[in-house]
Amino acid sequence: MTVTEPAIGVLPRELLVFEGARQIADGDCVIAGTGLPLLAGLVAQRTHAPDARLLIESGVVFPKVVPTPLSVVDPRIMHAPSKLGSLIESLGGFVQRGLVATGFLGGAQIDAHANINSTWIERGSGRVRLPGSGGANDIASHCATIVVLTSHEKRRFPERCDYVTSPGFLDGPGARRRAGLNPVRVKVVTDLCVMEGDDTEGELTVSALMPGATVEDVLANTGFTPRVADHLAVVAAPSFDHLALLRDVLDPESRYFPERHSPERHSPERHSPERLKNGNTHD
Amino acid sequence: MAVGVHQLLNTLSRARVMTAAEAVRAFVERGAVLGLGGQNINRCPMALVHEVVRQDLGDLTVVGCNLSLPLDHLVAAGLVARTEQGSGNLEKFGTLFSWRRAVEANRIEVRDYSHLSMASRFLAGAMGLPFMPVRSLLGSSVLERLVAEQDAVVTADPWSGEPVVLVRACTPDVSLIHANAADADGNVVIDGVTSHEVDMVRASRHVIVSVEEVLPAGAFDDQPERVTISGAYVSAVVEQPWGAWPTSVYRKYDYYEPEIDGYQKRAKAGDEGPRRYLAEQVLAHADFHAHLAATDPGGAARAAMAEQMRSLL
Numbered sequence: 206m207t208v209t210e211p212a213i214g215v216l217p218r219e220l221l222v223f224e225g226a227r228q229i230a231d232g233d234c235v236i237a238g239t240g241l242p243l244l245a246g247l248v249a250q251r252t253h254a255p256d257a258r259l260l261i262e263s264g265v266v267f268p269k270v271v272p273t274p275l276s277v278v279d280p281r282i283m284h285a286p287s288k289l290g291s292l293i294e295s296l297g298g299f300v301q302r303g304l305v306a307t308g309f310l311g312g313a314q315i316d317a318h319a320n321i322n323s324t325w326i327e328r329g330s331g332r333v334r335l336p337g338s339g340g341a342n343d344i345a346s347h348c349a350t351i352v353v354l355t356s357h358e359k360r361r362f363p364e365r366c367d368y369v370t371s372p373g374f375l376d377g378p379g380a381r382r383r384a385g386l387n388p389v390r391v392k393v394v395t396d397l398c399v400m401e402g403d404d405t406e407g408e409l410t411v412s413a414l415m416p417g418a419t420v421e422d423v424l425a426n427t428g429f430t431p432r433v434a435d436h437l438a439v440v441a442a443p444s445f446d447h448l449a450l451l452r453d454v455l456d457p458e459s460r461y462f463p464e465r466h467s468p469e470r471h472s473p474e475r476h477s478p479e480r481l482k483n484g485n486t487h488d
Numbered sequence: 489m490a491v492g493v494h495q496l497l498n499t500l501s502r503a504r505v506m507t508a509a510e511a512v513r514a515f516v517e518r519g520a521v522l523g524l525g526g527q528n529i530n531r532c533p534m535a536l537v538h539e540v541v542r543q544d545l546g547d548l549t550v551v552g553c554n555l556s557l558p559l560d561h562l563v564a565a566g567l568v569a570r571t572e573q574g575s576g577n578l579e580k581f582g583t584l585f586s587w588r589r590a591v592e593a594n595r596i597e598v599r600d601y602s603h604l605s606m607a608s609r610f611l612a613g614a615m616g617l618p619f620m621p622v623r624s625l626l627g628s629s630v631l632e633r634l635v636a637e638q639d640a641v642v643t644a645d646p647w648s649g650e651p652v653v654l655v656r657a658c659t660p661d662v663s664l665i666h667a668n669a670a671d672a673d674g675n676v677v678i679d680g681v682t683s684h685e686v687d688m689v690r691a692s693r694h695v696i697v698s699v700e701e702v703l704p705a706g707a708f709d710d711q712p713e714r715v716t717i718s719g720a721y722v723s724a725v726v727e728q729p730w731g732a733w734p735t736s737v738y739r740k741y742d743y744y745e746p747e748i749d750g751y752q753k754r755a756k757a758g759d760e761g762p763r764r765y766l767a768e769q770v771l772a773h774a775d776f777h778a779h780l781a782a783t784d785p786g787g788a789a790r791a792a793m794a795e796q797m798r799s800l801l
Binding site (some may be wrong): 238239240262263264265271275276277278279280281283284289290291292293296297300301324331332333334335336337338339340341342343346347368369370371372375380381384385386460 | 527528529530531553554573574575576577578579580581583584587588591592598600601602603604605607608611622623624625626627628629630642650651652680681682683684685686687736738742743745797800801
């Protein structure tokens, strides 16, 4: 066995991190909150994109992150940066100004048009209050590429969000332009598949499957009927050394992977969405 | 009502060093628009907020970018009528449970912004401007609500014709922040990120700053570039070591997870937990020193978090 062979026993949420990392090109400026998005950024920096630079919304510019920040104002995320600034600097001076190519976002709902809700969910006769936008609306408004890492549950993927906190393609092709926003490309990576789209399509298309997942799994767990690409790729597993990087170096105490300690870890059976909790918000 | 430059000039006064109780009594009124500094688990003005709870100053409109633990305490104490914010949460430690329940039950009114649009409102206030343009919010439900409430206007950039959003200046009656140090003239040093605080402070009519350490007047004469916020904007300086505990102060101490986690578990379970927390941990004590002595007897947790911060620098 060599360390560059594809690893076995990769957890579904670990796979999200590696597929997230692949969305980052070398030299990109990337804004990410804590949790899986930050880990994706750090994996990218230490593998194929050594010149990718991280921006944190609290004002941390280009940090050399040490393990393992739980917050965007954690001292571990303020380590050895170019500058410790402010929200105005990160979200205004970098994001709104257009210097950030890629933004990572979370959210409770993502709809067929890639709009994201992190504010209010309708539930029966009541409403459930969520944390709100934070920097998410700013990032979705101004970054050229948005990447969402999330568990794949039907309730997370409605036809339309109850509330649009962060704009995807709004109502469809051309809607961003009409609203005064620049075009965006969106990539949603779940434990079942990858969905992507841009303004000209105005909706999400399933473009790849996670290992072991089927189109039927995706359709059964999605609240809308996504287009499915003619040729579906299968998301590649990381190599052993990349998995070791994530497990032993970037999150050595498994702060974002409590399931590593669960007995199901080595089960070959497909994971259930229940095991994919512990999401994060961009804040 | 927007506050113009002249009104701000009228309130210029020399900062005074006082206790938290004196400062809150002097500058926080019932019904005030209260700006909160800090973000998530960093530099939250805990000692000052404890004092607002002790003095039972209610009917507050709380404003900020990320509102976290201090807001949840104020809501649990029944002191908040309205919030205007970019977000209310503690990231890995969960949402703000007391705030969430109060918002869902319509006990408090809420106005949502993005972090940039909220920070831009403080920037407008800091410069004596009535509003600030942003290119965020366009097309979103956030904007729809703000326009319906006449808190935002979509207009055309007079030069390009492209849509921009105008958000109104936010000018708190009083802001509370916690910082690393200040001199006796109120010149404030913040180490680490400053989130929205510099502009919020400069937009505020009154400002109370609690600090880990008060230095003599003139302490920064030979290195004025160390000063993050001029004393020109500061009404009161309160010396309160560990004043952000259990949240962190960059370069001083790390956040203390067990305390934050413990509060969040109580808050998640219902309103009774936070109410008891405030009764036992805040109202039962004369000041923040007594609170610290009771929650961390002997100071072992604080010493460990100071050591942890040193190890990260």
